[in-house]
Amino acid sequence: MPLIDRRRFLGLVGGASAAAGFTTSIANAASIPANRASGSIEDVEHIVVLMQENRSFDQYFGSLRGVRGFGDPHPATLHNGRSVWHQPNGGGEVLPFHPTVDDLGGAFLEGLAHAWPDGQDAVRLGNYDNWVPAKTPITMSYLTRQDAAFHYALADAFTVCDGYHCSFIGSTDPNRYYMWTGWVGNDGRGGGPVLFNDETGYDWTTYPERLEAAGISWKVYQDIGIGLDAAGGWGWGDDAFIGNYGDNSLLYFNTYRNAAPGSPLFEKARTGTNNKAGQDYFDILTADVKADRLPQISYIAAPEAFSEHPNWPVKFGAWYISRVLDALTSNPDVWSRTALFITYDENDGFFDHVVPPLTNSDVIPGASTVPTTNELYAGSARAKRGPYGLGPRVPMLVVSPWSTGGWVCSETFDHTSIIRFMERRFGVQEPQLTPWRRAVAGDLTSAFDFSKNAAAPPLPSTADYVPPDRDRHDSYVPAVPAQGALPVQEPGTRPARPLDYQLDVVELPNPTGITVDLVNSGKLGVHVQARLIAPAGAPHSYTVGAGAHLLASWPVAGDYDIHLHGPNGFFRRLAGSARLGLPTVGLLRDGRSANLRITVIGALATRILVQDAYAGEVRLNPLGSATVDTNRNGGWYDLTVSAPGTPWVRAFAGHLETGRPSTSDPAFGRPASA
Helix, strand or coil: CCCCCHHHHHHHHCCCCCHHHCCHHHHHHCCCCCCCCCCCHHHCCEEEEEEECCCCHHHHHCCCCCCCCCCCCCCCECCCCCECCCEEECCEEECCECCCCCCHHHCCECCCCCCHHHHHHHHHHHCCCCHHHHHCHHHHECCCCCCCHHHHHHHHHCEEECCEECCCCCCHHHHHHHHHHCCCCCCCCCCCCCCCCCCCCECCCCHHHHHHHHCCCEEEECECCCCCCCCCHHHCCCCCCCCCCCCCHHHHEHHHHCCCCCCHHHHHHCCCECHHHCCCCCHHHHHHHHCCCCCCEEEECCCHHHCCCCCCCHHHHHHHHHHHHHHHCCCHHHHCCEEEEEEECCCCCCCCCCCCCCCCCCCCCEEECCCCCCCEECCCCCCCCEECCCCCECCEEEECCCCCCCEEECCCECCHHHHHHHHHHHCCCCCCCCHHHHHHCCCCHHHCCCCCCCCCCCCCCCHHHCCCCCCCCCCECCCCCCCCCCCCCCCCCCEECCCCCCEEEEEECCCCEEEEEEEECCCCCEEEEEEEEECCCCCEEEEECCCCEEEEEEECCCEEEEEEECHHHCEEEEEEECCCCCCEEEEEECCCCCEEEEEEECCCCCCEEEEECCCEEEEECCCEEEEEECHHHCCEEEEEEECCCCCCEEEEEEECCCCCCEECCHHHHCCCCC
C-alpha cells in the first residue's frame, strides 16, 4: 500500500477534526457534572465497554504513582529465594527493563506468544517462575509515563484498577468470551470449552442475547472492514486500518452468524461504519450520542492498528481512545449518565508480577468454601490440564463522571466483573458465571463514588499520535540489558477507594506443623495463595467466601518459611523451626479505627522485636503487647515480629478498611523489593 501523508490520513480517520481540537471535549470530560438523581448506581444510564488488546498491567502501569506496581513491598518470593522480579533465564535471570528506543510509545514493539500452552508454562500452577523461557526476555519490558502519557493522564484524571485480571490464561478470543458470556463454554456444551482463537461457531448463550430478551438496549460499535461475515473475515482483513480486528467475538456464535438482516442480532452486532468508503470510524457513535439514542449497553471494537495489540504502537491506541471520549462527551447530558470501561483482553506475553487467583484442584493443592465447578480444564491431546484463570493483571480504567479524581481501586476483578456491573444496574443475570468467579472477582461498583464529584486535570492532546501512514511496519525488538536493575516507581500516593475486605489469619496450635484459620469477616470473597518457601513445596490456593473461614495446615519437621498473599497487598509470613516453641502473636484491631495491637504470648526469648516498616521499631518484653497507629499511613501496616537470635518470624502487612476513602500504600514510591 502506498504511503498516505498526514493530511490524507486526517481526512480518512477524522476529517474535519483539526489537530488542536482532538481533545477539546476530553479536557472538559472530567468537569461535566454527573447525573445524581438517586445517588446510586441507578444514575448510570449508559455502560460503554472498550476492550483493547494484549497489554499487562505492569507493562503499562508498573511505574505509575500510587498503584501496586514496581514498588510493591511484598512481591511473591520464588523457590530460589529471589523475588518474582528476578525471572530465571537458564543460569541467569531477567529483571523488568525499559527499552532504550527514543519513542517507545510510538515504537512497533514486537508481540510475544500468548496462547494457552505458553501461558500455562509461564504461570506454572502458581509457581510463577517460567516467564522468560515461555515468553522470551522481552516479556520483562515495560513503559513509563513518557511512553504512555495519555494513558497515565487518564489514570490521573479518573480511576485505575490495580487488581483487575484477565479471565483466562491465554489468548484474545477466550478472554473476550468471558466478557461477552461469562465463560468459554466450560461445561463442554455448545462447542466449548474453547481455549484458542478457533472461531469455528459456538452455541452457548451470550449476555447480549439475555439483554435482548429482557428489553435492555445494546449495540456493538465497529467498522465493517470488507464485511462482517465469513467472506469478510468477520471484520478482520489485511488492511489494519479498517474493520474490527475480529474483536467482536459475538460473531463467532452461530446465532449471530445466522442472523438475518433486519433482525435485532444482525442490526446490533453486524453493522457499523465503512471507513474504506470514506466514513469516519466514529460517525455512528457520535450521531447516537448527539441524538441521545446511545443504548443502555454499548461495546466498541477498534481496528487492528488502533487496538494496541503489539506490534501496533501505544500512541495509536491513545489517539483512538481520545476519539471515543470525544464522541461520548459530544453531548454533555449523555456523558453525565455514562460509565466507560477501558480494559485489555489479555496480557499478550508481557509479565505482571501479581500472581493471579487460581482455583484449588487436583493439580493445585488447597481448599475452597465455595464450589470450584467448571474452573479446571481437564486436558486433551491439544492442551494440558490446568486452571482456566484468573489470568495476569491487565489495565482497567474506569472513566465516568462518578470516577473522577485520580483514584485507585484495588478490589480483585476480572472480565466477568463487567457483566456483574451490568447485572447490578439492569438486573439481567448471567447464569454461566461460576460460583468461584463470583466469590473472588467483584462487580466494579467499588470503583465509583455515586455520592459526590471531584475535579480532575485535563488530558493531554493526542494530535501528534495520529499514525503517519497506513502501512504495517517491522517489529522493534529491544535489547535486553546485560546487567539488570530493579525498576523504580513514581513516588507519591493517590486516593484509594474503600473496599469491603476484612481477612484475618489466626495461627492455631499444631505440634506437627503449621495450622491457620483463614477468617473472612468481610463482605467480599477472598483468594489466598500460600507459597511454601521452606520446606519447598507447591503453592496452595485457598478461597474463602464472604463471612466464612477455612483451616489450612502444612506439616513441617525442621525449618519452615510460609508466605500468604491475599487481595490488596494482604501478606503474612510464618517462619521458624519446628524444634522451637511456637509463641502466639495476636494482631487485634481497635474497633474500626486504624490502630493495631500486637500481643505476644509464649515468647521464645528474652525480648521480642516489632519492626514497623513505616515508623521504626518497638521492643516488647517476652510476654507483652504494643499498639501501632497506622493513621499516618492511610491505614497501611507492615510489621515484622521476630525473636533475635532465632529463625522465628511473623510478618503482617495489609490495609485496614474503615469504610471510608483512604490512600494508596506509601511504600509504592520506594525502590522495588529485592
